[in-house]
Amino acid sequence: KxxxxxxxxxxxxTRGQQVTLSCSPISGHRSVSWYQQTPGQGLQFLFEYFSxxxxxxxxxxxxxxxxxxSNSRSEMNVSTLxxxxxxxxxxxxxxxxxxxxxxxxxxxxxxxx
Amino acid sequence: QKEVEQNSxxxxxxxxxxxxxxxxxxxxxxxxxxxxxxxxxxxxxxxxSIYSNGDKEDGRFTAxxxxxxxxxxxxxxxxxxxxxxxxxxxxxxxxxYQLTFGKGTKLSVIP
Numbered sequence: 748k749x750x751x752x753x754x755x756x757x758x759x760x761t762r763g764q765q766v767t768l769s770c771s772p773i774s775g776h777r778s779v780s781w782y783q784q785t786p787g788q789g790l791q792f793l794f795e796y797f798s799x800x801x802x803x804x805x806x807x808x809x810x811x812x813x814x815x816x817s818n819s820r821s822e823m824n825v826s827t828l829x830x831x832x833x834x835x836x837x838x839x840x841x842x843x844x845x846x847x848x849x850x851x852x853x854x855x856x857x858x859x860x
Numbered sequence: 861q862k863e864v865e866q867n868s869x870x871x872x873x874x875x876x877x878x879x880x881x882x883x884x885x886x887x888x889x890x891x892x893x894x895x896x897x898x899x900x901x902x903x904x905x906x907x908x909s910i911y912s913n914g915d916k917e918d919g920r921f922t923a924x925x926x927x928x929x930x931x932x933x934x935x936x937x938x939x940x941x942x943x944x945x946x947x948x949x950x951x952x953x954x955x956x957y958q959l960t961f962g963k964g965t966k967l968s969v970i971p
Contacts, residue, residue: 780958790904790948790961803957837903839959846892846911846952849959851903 749774751840751852759858765826768855772819772840779821780849781813784835793836796821797844828859862887862953866962874970879936881947881965886930889954893925895934896948898964904948908934939969 752771760766772779780803781793792805796815813823819840825832835856839849863886873879881895892911896904908923910916910932916923922935932951936943946964953960 778957782959782961789963790950790959792958792960795957797957805958835903844957846957848894848906848909850906851896854903 751838751850753836753838753852753855755855756853757856757858759860760828762828762830762859764828765824766828766857767822767824768836768838768857770821770823770838770840770852772821772838773850776840776842776850777819778841778844778847778849779815779819780839780841781821781823782837782839783807784837784854785833790837793823795844802844825857830859833857833859862890862951862956862960864949864951864960864962866947866949866965868963869966870968871965872968872970873939875939875941877939879939879943879967879969881934881936881949881967883932883934883949883951883962884930885932885949885951885960887951887953887956887960888927888930890927890930890951891954892952893923893932894950894959895921895923895932896950896961897943898946898948900945936967939967941969941971943967944969 795803895908910923949962950959
């Protein structure tokens with residue numbers, strides 16, 4: 748059974764640019780959540796998508812957005828990149844919402860220069 | 861603000877010993893609790909989930925939950941050098957659909 752697939756694995760962007768990250772969940776999983784991981788802040792929740800709708804959002808600026816498609820694949824977008832956006836972005840997939848086990852992809856390492 | 865607290869370590873144990881990792885959480889209504897292992901440069905890997913008070917064993921791993929004390933722990937028996945990693949405690953709070961993570965405890969198993 749294939750795991751969670753995130754693309755690309757690595758990205759280098761310039762301040763002010765925008766970036767789109769992709770996540771394909773485990774087959775049959777309907778919930779996709781996104782997290783940002785930095786050495787100082789640890790893992791922080793960005794947002795959750797279920798049935799193509801954003802159900803929950805963390806405390807991040809509006810520059811961070813996302814969407815989910817009918818096949819449960821999800822994308823997140825960061826506009827007007829800042830140096831502080833450099834982080835590991837992780838996608839987690841779950842069968843359903845509400846406390847079921849979540850499995851992470853390999854992550855996308857974003858570096859903003 | 862819902863919080864999950866872990867001792868950052870590093871926690872060093874000799875090979876073959878029991879490693880004990882602890883986690884406390886602030887949201888008394890939390891219902892779902894998870895332990896993840898994260899090797900340096902890799903993504904978190906789910907190793908245990910626990911939902912009710914008591915112990916849950918899986919191989920060399922035992923998760924313990926005490927909701928009254930708002931405390932969850934992970935025991936690793938017969939620790940191996942390959943267990944050296946950062947262990948993340950994650951909690952889903954009452955009425956929530958998101959994981960709240962602790963900062964993680966770095967475990968080092970000395971051969």
